[in-house]
Amino acid sequence: xAQISCTHCNLxxxxxVMITEQEGDKTLYFCCKGCQGVYHLxxxxxxxxxxDKLGDTELQPAVQTNDDLEKFDLxxxxxxxxxxxxxxxxxxxxxxxxxxxxxCVWLNEKVLHKTDxxxxxxxxxxxxxxxxxxxxxEIKLSKIIETIRSIGYNAYPYDPALQEERANKTKKxxxxxxxxxxxxAMNIMWIAIxxxxxxxxxxxxxxxxxxxxxxxxxxxxxxxYSGWVFFRGxxxxxxNRIANMDTLVASxxxxxxxxxxxAMVSQSGEVYFDSVVMIITxxxxxxxxxxxxxxxxxxxLDSIMGSTPTEVTLIQGQEKTLVSIExxxxxDLIELKPGEKVVIDGIVVxxxxxxxxxxxxxxxxxxxxRKGDPVLSGSVCLDSVIRYEATKEASDSLLHSIVSLLEExxxxxxxxxxxxxxxxxxxxxxxxxxxxxxxxxxxxxSGSFETALIVGISVIVIACPCALGLATPMATLVGxxxxxxxxxxxxxAGFLETMAKSDLxxxxxxxxITEGKPSVIQxxxxxxxxxxxxxxxxxTSTHPVAKGIYHYLQDKEESLQPxxxxxxxxxxxxxxxxxxxxxxxFGGNALFMEENGIVCAHExxxxxxxxxxxxxxxxxxxxxxxxxxxxxxxxxxIKSMGIRVVMLTGDHEKSAHHVAKAVGIDEVHARLLxxxxxxxxxxxxxxxxxxxxxxxxxxDAIALAQSNIAIAMGNGTDVAISVSDVVLMDEKPQSIHxxxxxxxxxxxxxxxxxxxxxxxxAIAIPxxxxxxxxxxxxxxxxxxxxxxxxxxxxxxxxxxxTHS
Amino acid sequence: xxxxxxxxxxxxxxFLGAAGLAALLWGVKTGQFDxxxxxIDAARFDNEEDLRxxxxxxxxxKAREKKRKExxxxxxxxxx
Numbered sequence: 089x090a091q092i093s094c095t096h097c098n099l100x101x102x103x104x105v106m107i108t109e110q111e112g113d114k115t116l117y118f119c120c121k122g123c124q125g126v127y128h129l130x131x132x133x134x135x136x137x138x139x140d141k142l143g144d145t146e147l148q149p150a151v152q153t154n155d156d157l158e159k160f161d162l163x164x165x166x167x168x169x170x171x172x173x174x175x176x177x178x179x180x181x182x183x184x185x186x187x188x189x190x191x192c193v194w195l196n197e198k199v200l201h202k203t204d205x206x207x208x209x210x211x212x213x214x215x216x217x218x219x220x221x222x223x224x225x226e227i228k229l230s231k232i233i234e235t236i237r238s239i240g241y242n243a244y245p246y247d248p249a250l251q252e253e254r255a256n257k258t259k260k261x262x263x264x265x266x267x268x269x270x271x272x273a274m275n276i277m278w279i280a281i282x283x284x285x286x287x288x289x290x291x292x293x294x295x296x297x298x299x300x301x302x303x304x305x306x307x308x309x310x311x312x313y314s315g316w317v318f319f320r321g322x323x324x325x326x327x328n329r330i331a332n333m334d335t336l337v338a339s340x341x342x343x344x345x346x347x348x349x350x351a352m353v354s355q356s357g358e359v360y361f362d363s364v365v366m367i368i369t370x371x372x373x374x375x376x377x378x379x380x381x382x383x384x385x386x387x388x389l390d391s392i393m394g395s396t397p398t399e400v401t402l403i404q405g406q407e408k409t410l411v412s413i414e415x416x417x418x419x420d421l422i423e424l425k426p427g428e429k430v431v432i433d434g435i436v437v438x439x440x441x442x443x444x445x446x447x448x449x450x451x452x453x454x455x456x457x458r459k460g461d462p463v464l465s466g467s468v469c470l471d472s473v474i475r476y477e478a479t480k481e482a483s484d485s486l487l488h489s490i491v492s493l494l495e496e497x498x499x500x501x502x503x504x505x506x507x508x509x510x511x512x513x514x515x516x517x518x519x520x521x522x523x524x525x526x527x528x529x530x531x532x533x534s535g536s537f538e539t540a541l542i543v544g545i546s547v548i549v550i551a552c553p554c555a556l557g558l559a560t561p562m563a564t565l566v567g568x569x570x571x572x573x574x575x576x577x578x579x580x581a582g583f584l585e586t587m588a589k590s591d592l593x594x595x596x597x598x599x600x601i602t603e604g605k606p607s608v609i610q611x612x613x614x615x616x617x618x619x620x621x622x623x624x625x626x627x628t629s630t631h632p633v634a635k636g637i638y639h640y641l642q643d644k645e646e647s648l649q650p651x652x653x654x655x656x657x658x659x660x661x662x663x664x665x666x667x668x669x670x671x672x673x674f675g676g677n678a679l680f681m682e683e684n685g686i687v688c689a690h691e692x693x694x695x696x697x698x699x700x701x702x703x704x705x706x707x708x709x710x711x712x713x714x715x716x717x718x719x720x721x722x723x724x725x726i727k728s729m730g731i732r733v734v735m736l737t738g739d740h741e742k743s744a745h746h747v748a749k750a751v752g753i754d755e756v757h758a759r760l761l762x763x764x765x766x767x768x769x770x771x772x773x774x775x776x777x778x779x780x781x782x783x784x785x786x787x788d789a790i791a792l793a794q795s796n797i798a799i800a801m802g803n804g805t806d807v808a809i810s811v812s813d814v815v816l817m818d819e820k821p822q823s824i825h826x827x828x829x830x831x832x833x834x835x836x837x838x839x840x841x842x843x844x845x846x847x848x849x850a851i852a853i854p855x856x857x858x859x860x861x862x863x864x865x866x867x868x869x870x871x872x873x874x875x876x877x878x879x880x881x882x883x884x885x886x887x888x889x890t891h892s
Numbered sequence: 893x894x895x896x897x898x899x900x901x902x903x904x905x906x907f908l909g910a911a912g913l914a915a916l917l918w919g920v921k922t923g924q925f926d927x928x929x930x931x932i933d934a935a936r937f938d939n940e941e942d943l944r945x946x947x948x949x950x951x952x953x954k955a956r957e958k959k960r961k962e963x964x965x966x967x968x969x970x971x972x
Contacts, residue, residue, distance in 0.1 A: 175960070190933040201945055207953055213929045223956060256926075264920050271913045275906060294895050302902045 096123035097147040141191035160230040169245040185242040265314040269369040272310035280362040300352040303361035333512035340548040371557035413482040424469040434476040441472030508560040523547040550856040555845035555873040562881040567834030575817035588835035592777040597737035599784035606711040608640035617706040624650035674700040722821035765791035
């Protein structure tokens with residue numbers, strides 16, 4: 089039968105299942121009522137040019153659920169997400185779900201603009217975030233959300249006070265400042281060329297004056313607008329009685345600027361406006377490099393909370409009602425349907441079924457829950473209808489507490505002081521002291537206040553902070569790009585230095601050291617059988633064991649095609665049963681076989697799966713979570729770098745020790761809950777260890793957020809990736825070792841750069857103190873020292889990684 | 893060469909550059925470069941309709957301001 093695409097969402101379906109409609113001489117096809125509704129709505133509003141813009145892009149079908157709308161008008165919701173403007177307007181930040189292309193952005197903005205009471209609506213296409221401003225007297229938020237839903241999208245709020253928004257703001261601010269600085273620097277440079285030529289060939293004072301004034305005009309905004317960050321930093325440093333890099337830059341630039349004004353007005357000596365602008369521009373660019381690679385923070389936290397159900401089915405007597413989770417109290421009876429996510433902790437009172445707890449423990453195998461067993465929020469009910477009694481309210485349930493713990497850990501993450509900050513502190517103090525002494529010495533020696541001032545200032549100007557300012561950002565930027573080429577993504581430049589200082593590596597087991605899913609390690613055949621029957625049987629289940637066998641069979645014989653089975657029955661946490669022609673097929677664990685009268689008695693450390701045809705056992709599979717390739721070598725290499733390696737897992741001791749022994753880890757902590765892992769990291773940090781944590785799941789997220797450096801696997805959950813500092817895209821254990829090596833090499837380069845710029849100062853400062861610095865020497869030495877630092881940083885690229 | 897010519901050359905070229913810089917800064921400040929794809933789409937789908945749309949939003953803002961002012965007037969109690 090012909091496949092026809094839906095007029096609204098462009099998804100293709102069989103013609104027979106589609107809703108057809110005649111409009112003039114055109115036949116319209118819709119995949120669902122939702123799409124049909126949206127189409128007519130857009131048409132009546134005159135917005136059908138949307139479809140021209142859309143082209144062939146496929147949308148998700150418009151499914152409308154409007155039963156949770158009242159929560160948007162609740163007081164608590166308002167306090168959390170809505171910002172009130174001074175003039176009575178309300179503002180909210182939303183994440184719009186279902187945006188696929190620019191046409192979607194256009195449509196949403198257009199529809200919101202047409203809505204009465206909406207004053208402003210802008211949607212960012214790159215991250216699907218929207219800012220909506222509206223007049224609360226004219227329209228309610230629930231109505232706005234309903235409008236967005238009515239055109240087939242969904243919106244949920246997020247809190248813009250998160251780090252990312254702040255980071256973006258600083259980035260933008262720096263960008264503007266750099267634009268001004270670069271503009272000033274480039275223009276001053278060509279004026280300075282005239283100045284230098286004039287210095288050698290002789291120039292009339294009146295031309296010199298014109299050039300001086302032009303430089304003065306260009307340098308002023310650069311110093312006071314672009315250089316504002318340094319004055320601010322110097323001020324905070326002064327308040328806390330610390331001399332930092334900013335102190336040096338601010339005082340050097342300001343003094344040189346003031347001296348140049350004096351030289352310009354008195355028409356004596358040379359002006360240093362070009363040096364002022366150069367210092368500000370170079371160091372500002374260095375700072376911007378650091379801001380640029382600052383971590384993009386934690387939007388995904390919003391999306392976990394955003395995607396969890398906001399209501400549950402409550403059983404009250406004979407009736408079932410949908411109730412918002414805030415209104416569920418302890419002791420209420422809740423019904424769970426297959427596929428539903430648990431949001432409130434409780435105890436099963438009726439029914440039994442398997443639960444996917446991978447979000448909490450990291451283990452992919454489903455857990456069978458019977459009457460009296462606890463149900464934890466964050467797990468997913470897989471296969472049956474269950475009723476359970478709430479033992480906690482939504483806000484104290486595990487899922488919510490994980491999210492709040494996460495938010496807490498992110499904000500109180502310990503920061504390691506960077507070497508450059510410490511060095512520049514001492515450096516600034518010493519330079520300022522030397523300048524002061526020089527001034528005093530020259531004043532006593534020559535008796536001229538003016539000469540003494542000029543020489544004193546030249547000490548500060550020549551102690552060019554450019555090299556020092558670029559020492560760290562240049563090296564780390566090169567380090568980051570080398571790592572990125574090896575599929576290791578460092579989210580922030582400073583993490584390289586922190587990781588280089590680390591002496592403790594904590595590894596999660598499932599999904600980090602191991603693949604995280606069971607795969608067949610051995611098959612024992614009792615009698616020959618048709619593999620396509622087994623393939624068909626296991627393909628009916630989504631259980632990880634069934635999936636493991638499915639992949640095994642497909643790898644073994646690629647041409648295998650599953651046959652069509654009948655009477656498929658899936659028995660929770662036991663096995664699958666089906667019939668093919670007149671054969672009865674059974675696949676499952678030993679308990680399932682015994683229940684069906686099939687004898688099998690085997691002992692194994694691994695998960696066993698049996699397959700029987702008509703009551704006769706034909707084959708047996710042993711499955712186990714396989715250890716990632718190269719894990720043993722990588723861990724040995726990391727240990728040889730003098731780093732203590734520890735395994736943290738939510739799994740039981742036996743399998744934990746089994747894996748630990750295979751990869752060569754001596755220290756194992758098993759049966760840890762998400763909070764337990766975080767607590768371990770915290771105690772180690774209290775003992776002074778700088779800890780690197782590697783993990784992949786929500787269960788590792790708190791520990792990841794707590795650790796000094798968090799490394800996530802590229803295939804890990806969004807939360808783990810977003811709280812982590814480093815992401816391993818290729819998921820190889822060897823990459824952890826490479827990350828260590830790159831960060832140590834980069835840290836070495838940072839130290840070399842600092843040493844080089846100090847060495848430069850050791851030569852240049854005595855020259856300045858003795859009064860030999862001319863403008864030419866100043867300009868030359870400034871560029872030379874910066875170039876040396878840049879060149880030395882480039883050497884990081886020559887690092888040889890063993891397994892690349 | 894007279895000094896005035898140099899002043900003129902420096903002045904005009906710096907002014908022109910500064911005007912360009914000011915426009916760029918305004919663009920950054922009003923968030924025109926925040927969203928790379930939208931930035932490109934604005935050029936691709938440039939049309940009268942968007943302009944009308946923007947004008948409509950301006951109107952809306954103005955209308956609200958006016959309403960607020962009127963309301964203030966309404967509630968204004970003369971002191972006697």
